[in-house]
Amino acid sequence: MTEPLDLRDPATGTGDAEGLRTTLxxxxxxxxxxxxxxxxxxxxREYAMEQTVSSATERQAMQQELGTLRHSLGDREKTLDRITQECRRLENDLEDRHVQVDNLQQEVQRKEVSLKxxxxxxxRLKRQLAEIQEQSVEISAMIDPLESPNRLPLPPVQPDIPAGPAPQVISFSAGLVSGLAVIAVAVVVFWGRIELPQLWSPSPSVPSAPTTPPEEPDAVTAVPATAPTDTPADAPVVPLPPTAPPAAPPAAPPPTLRDRLRDGSLGPTMVVLAGGSFRMGQNSMGGSDxxxxxxxxxxxxxxxxxxVTFQQYxxxxxxxxxxxxxxxxxxxxERPVVGVSWSDAQSYADWLTRQSGKRYRLPSEAEWEFAAQAGMRSAYxxxxxxxxxxxxxxxxxxxxxxxxxxxxGSFAPNAFGLYDTAGNAxxxxxxxxxSGYDGAPTDGRPRGDGNCANRVARGGAYNKPAPSxxxxARxxxxxxxxxxxxxxxxxREP
Known part of the structure; x- marks a missing residue:
């Protein structure tokens, strides 16, 4: 019997997913x-036994040797199964770490929004404070003449008038005192709100607005990217700690177009992609295709x-x-057409070619994955x-x-403006x-080797689990x- 696998690091006693990849x-x-x-x-040995063994003793010895070989083979197969299970566990662990990194990036984005x-x-408070200070200067200028020793004396009080200040002076003094009181209260309130520790604590994240339903497939305008809000010129600049550069989806969705068909109607909405280089597939130790x-x-x-919808088909x-x-x-x-074979789909593309004068076809597997990734390297x-x-x-x-x-179009599109690349149909x-990409074309052409007994489908469906x-996923x-x-x-070809 083989010894149980011990895949822990001898120094730390813990498993290291990255370090064990090559060894496993x-x-x-x-x-x-x-x-x-x-x-x-x-x-x-079985063949030799059938050809050369003559005595019962030799046959028994040969059978014992064959039994030993079968036992050893079984142990090896069990070891292989354990190695495969460990590989899959490590891949799940790596995917969990990717999820954690993605959550951290989202948290950083929320904190940046809160800081902004x-x-x-x-x-805003600085501007309001400056306005209050200007008003204080104006009121001070009004008060100074009243407190000057060179001001003119008040007229003498007549005997038939009750003692006390003149009504005009009372009115002015009351207004002045009231104004100063209001200003003092405002200054206290605003200074009370400007507390430095509160400026650095993140405010509760603002929930995102619900996604508006996408335009119907007949729409020809690409969804514009949301423009970032400009920072006020007098806002203080607070340096942020350096973070790893995020994935690089396009700043705005690519343009779209629709071809005019012979009967005057419009063909499907097409996203114009410039192509380029990308990493296709994923390395796996668990035997993934x-x-x-x-x-x-x-x-x-x-x-x-x-x-393609039922209406179009x-x-x-x-x-x-x-x-x-x-x-x-x-x-x-507007539901996606289903219940169609690979040949049916190809025939529809050929019909669009005849109707529009442009070469329509099914996308290659590489083109589909490039469009679905939309510049991202995440799982979804x-x-x-x-x-x-x-x-x-x-x-x-x-x-x-x-x-x-x-x-x-019932769900939000990806960064390229494509809908339902994940799920639906x-x-x-x-x-x-x-099975696998060994020998696959590196220029995006569809793979045509093999007997083509099966064709590839992508994207998952309404009745498939989330990992699909x-x-x-293929x-x-x-x-x-x-x-x-x-x-x-x-x-479609350009």
Whole structure:
């Protein structure tokens, strides 16, 4: 029997995810090679026993040796299983750390907003204080002549007038005293509000405004980026501690366009992407088919802002006389078309090409992942952790969870202005399915090697668990599969 695995650091006694990656991978490869060697040796011994063993004693000795080999093989396989489980545990630990980093970055952003609000408050109070000081100077100027020894004497008091100051002097003095009292109270109040310790304590974070429903797919205008509020010129500049640079999504969503079709109608809303280099996939020690991570360089292309809807697909069906796909009782209109095969999706793209004079097609797997990431390197389009109400899946916290698809654009878009890349309906892409990215194209072309018995789909669906919504997650189906959770979006050449 093999000894239990001890994967703790000998110096600290604790497991270090980063430090054990290389060791575990080497152990995994060595164990796999040893299992293969033992299998070959076992087969050779069985063959030799059948060919050369003549006596019962030799046969019994050979059988004992074969039993020992099988026992050793079983131990190796158990060791391999433990190594695989440990690899997956470490990957989960790393993902949890990514979530913690994402939460810390969000907390820093909230504190920056609070600090900006405090700076604005200080600037406003400074302006109000300056106004009060100006008013105090004006009142002082009014008081000085009254206290001057050279001022003219008051007229003598007549015997028939009761003793006491003149009504005008009483009125002026009362007004003056009242004004000074008001000013003094205001100064005390404002100085009481300007307490330095309170300026540095974070104010409660302001809840974000609810996301407004996105425009219908017929809209042609990209959603503008929110402009940052300018800092007042007289606000104090408070240095912040240096932080790691965040991911670099675009400052504003890319432009969109819609092609005019032959019948005068408009085609789908397309997002114009400039292409570029990005890291595709993810390294995994647990045998995932989304690795290894590799560099891909994409040429410019266009991709649909929305999944193709029933309304758009039904227009194609009426024009070509094809079969209408089932809506499964959920309604058609602006819901994503589902129940279509890979060939159906490709035929729709070919029809758009004929109608518009532009080359439409299904996106490659690399183009889809690039568009879904939108410049981020997080697990989901919005960050590393799952957040309720961000998308539609089996357990995403929406009103459609595990019930039906939702009208396209029901959730906020990613930084590129694409809707529903996470959830709602799975999306066919052009590639043939091959497990892993070894030998995959590095220029963004769809993968066509292998027998293409299966095609790739991306993006998760209303009835799939949250992890299937990750930008690296892959699914495979026979090309003629038609499911109530499987649709597509189109791409276009520039």
């Amino acid at each position: 991978e080497q152990m995994r490869r060595q164990t796999e090679h040893e299992i293969a060697r033992l299998n070959r040796k076992l087969a050779e 609000a405090a700076q604005d408050q200080v600037a 989304s690795g290894p991570e590799h560099e891909v360089l994409l040429a410019p292309f266009l991709i649909g802002a929305y999944e 039904d227009r194609f069906v009426r024009a070509t006389g094809r079969r209408f796909p089932d809506d499964f009782g959920w309604g058609r209109g 389009p919005w960050g590393f952790g799952m957040e309720p109400g961000r998308a539609l899946c089996f357990d995403c916290g929406s009103q459609w969870d595990n019930r039906s698809t939702a009208p396209v 799975l999306e066919w892409v052009a590639d043939c399915y091959v 919504l990750k930008t690296i 699914a495979k189906f026979v090309p003629e599969t038609r499911l109530n959770s499987l649709g597509f979006r189109v791409a």
